[in-house]
Amino acid sequence: MTRCPPVPRAHDYLYYLLYTEADGIFPSTGFVCVIMSNKDFNIAIVGGGLCGLAAAVPLFKAGLNVKVFENAPGFGEVGAGVGLGPNSIRALDALGVLSAVVARSEQAEPTMRVFNFVSGYEGHEEVFDYQTTNPTNVGLGIYRPAFLDALISLLDPSVTEFSKHCISITTSDTGKHIIHFADRSTYEADLVIGTDGIKSVTRGYVVGNENQPLKYTHTAAYRALVPYKDLLDAGLKTDLVTRPQCFIGLDRHVITFPIQGNKTINIVAFVADHDTPWTPELPPPWVNPSSQSELKNYYKEFGSDVMIILDHMKVPSKWSVHAFHPPLESFVKDGVVLVGDAAHPMLPHLGAGVGQGFEDVLVLTHLLTHPQTKKANLSHVLAQYNKVRPPRANSVLHGSTRAGEIYDSFHPTAKNDVETTAKLLNEIWEPVWNYDLKKDLEKCVGALEEQGVFAKEA
Ligand SMILES: Cc1cc2nc3c(=O)[nH]c(=O)nc-3n(C[C@H](O)[C@H](O)[C@H](O)COP(=O)(O)OP(=O)(O)OC[C@H]3O[C@@H](n4cnc5c(N)ncnc54)[C@H](O)[C@@H]3O)c2cc1C
Known part of the structure; x- marks a missing residue:
């Protein structure tokens, strides 16, 4: 495996990790570029779906000690498409995986615009054509298995163990988390990232098995x-x-x-x-x-x-x-952190569910790969994730419910007509797409510096 030279300047670390040598792949060799890490903690990702792999890639590239445990005997996705909005595209870009994803989409670049809304009734009258305020607001439609393939190509096969069905998580005397699998094996990790989807088992540790909404x-x-x-x-x-x-x-x-x-x-x-x-x-x-x-x-x-x-x-x-319903107020307990559908399963009416997962992944991996993050300050780092992600993801969750109500209230004569529906639709997209995630990243690091957890960079 090819190893990269040391990171030159601390504040450049994310850029350096994610954008060197064409997203970490040396074109001449095809090897994944891995940076030596001096992190004193290890990470277990439970669930090798879209969000689990999107998290594993930057952590692996940064040289962190990370393992993925997937329930199925191999990687797999449902044979359907997934729509990625502009905020998903930006998150995937910052995670360093976008070019690999686009390469498997059979498109030269993301160009998909927001839905055009037409009446379902005869004549299919135009109801609402969203005119974006930002021409770079484009998305991508991709076959889910192709998306997964793109992420797999960026990961060393030794990172993942298959047929590992997590049944519970406990805590050892040393403070490590013990993941228990159905095959009676266990794995100890300082940090567990729960990306095990809507029927998450890891969520049981965070909210209790009786409190799943x-x-x-x-x-x-x-x-x-x-x-x-x-x-x-x-x-x-x-x-x-x-x-x-x-x-x-x-x-x-x-x-x-x-x-x-x-x-x-x-x-x-x-x-x-x-x-x-x-x-x-x-x-x-x-x-x-x-x-x-x-x-x-x-x-x-x-x-x-x-x-x-x-x-x-x-x-x-x-x-x-x-x-x-209601959404979770907290995605973190001790060293267990929820990401994607494990944290915020929502109605799919804004096509934004996995996009919120990718935003989770970006914030979490940005913080975990920060040069000053270590075992002793992990709880403070996770607290920052928990400050910014639940409000953001839950606002999209509420928006998705609202979007479905608007779509399903349209009727040219009997309920909301074209004019009313168009007005309502106009308000639902901008908050999803134009969210400034970079500000959240700065806010998290800034707060850790203010608290004295991180030393301020000169
Ligand atoms: C009809 C429909 C259409 C949708 N369309 C869109 C769309 O266009 N755009 C969009 O952004 N979102 C869409 N979504 C939402 C999107 O599919 C989810 O948000 C996304 O799949 C969540 O990804 P994830 O990685 O969190 O979970 P998952 O994709 O569910 O992955 C979870 C992984 O964990 C594994 N696992 C589960 N339990 C365990 C366990 N106990 N131990 C170990 N491994 C385990 C699973 O095998 C799986 O590999 C749609 C959803 C639906 C229902």
Whole structure:
């Protein structure tokens, strides 16, 4: 393995770690560039999904002692697309993984704009076209397995152990955390990063197993991938590749965005019951095969382009969507820190769930790789993460719920009309996209300096 020279100046460390030699890969050798670290603590990441791997890459590149424990026998993601908004793109860029992700997206660069909203009803009248105030506000649609592949390519295989199902976390006499696995093995770590998703086990340590606010939202998401050509051949009129589209109507909406170089359309058709309050989580499984007739039955009132789309969802998978209510106020207890869906599962209506996870990852890895972070001050460092991340992620969580209510209240005559809906939609995107995460990073380091935990840099 190639090792990089020492970091030249302390305050340049993140830039140095993340942007040397084309994101840490030496083009001539393909080896990952790893910097020797003098950190006196070790890290275990529980869950090797999108957020777990996004965290592992910069920690590994920085030479920290990090291990990933994944439940499954190998890496894997659902065969669906994921939409990454501009804030996700900025976080991935700062994490040093964006170029690898874009390289696997079959696009030259991120160009995806926000959803264009059209009526789901016949005629598909334009409802709202968001005009961004910032032309660099672009996103990316990508096939999830391709995204995961990009992250895997940046990680040494020895970092991950598979078939490791975490069942609990305890604390040893020395203050280390002990991760217990279903195969009866254990692993000791000073810091545990819980990236084990919506059904997180690590969350049990942070909030207690009895205090999990996971609720069934009475929303079903039917998902499918469809070749764009098939939709055009069937007479589809709405352009699904220049813009992601959202067809809205009463208690139903369909979102589409292109992936795989515009060859494939990622489709999610939502069916919600907004009159029933959220109830305790459903027994598993939350994902089931479904039928086209079941789905079409919910969309009887909708227009011809929506029907063409649904006609091509031959065997949609049906997801019973869960989210937190109320959200967690704290993502940290002792040396266990929650990230991504383990911390803030939300409705997917702003396409922002994993983006919040990537923001978590950026703040956490920025702090952990700081030259002055060590075992003795880890609790202070985690306290800063816990100060900035819950308010930010939870505001997006609330915004996602609100977005779904707005989409599903549209009806040209019976409820919110075009004008009302357009006004409401105009307010929901800027707070997600234009958040200044850099300020949070500065705030965290500044607070640690003020507290005397970090020495002020000359
Ligand atoms: C229908 C739908 C559409 C969505 N669309 C978007 C979108 O377009 N854009 C967006 O930003 N977000 C979207 N989201 C949300 C997004 O999918 C999640 O926020 C994201 O997958 C969370 O990533 P994660 O790494 O936190 O968790 P996960 O992706 O769930 O990964 C968790 C990992 O941990 C492993 N694991 C679980 N339990 C254990 C254990 N006990 N021990 C060890 N390992 C374990 C799992 O095997 C998995 O590999 C959508 C969600 C849904 C339901």
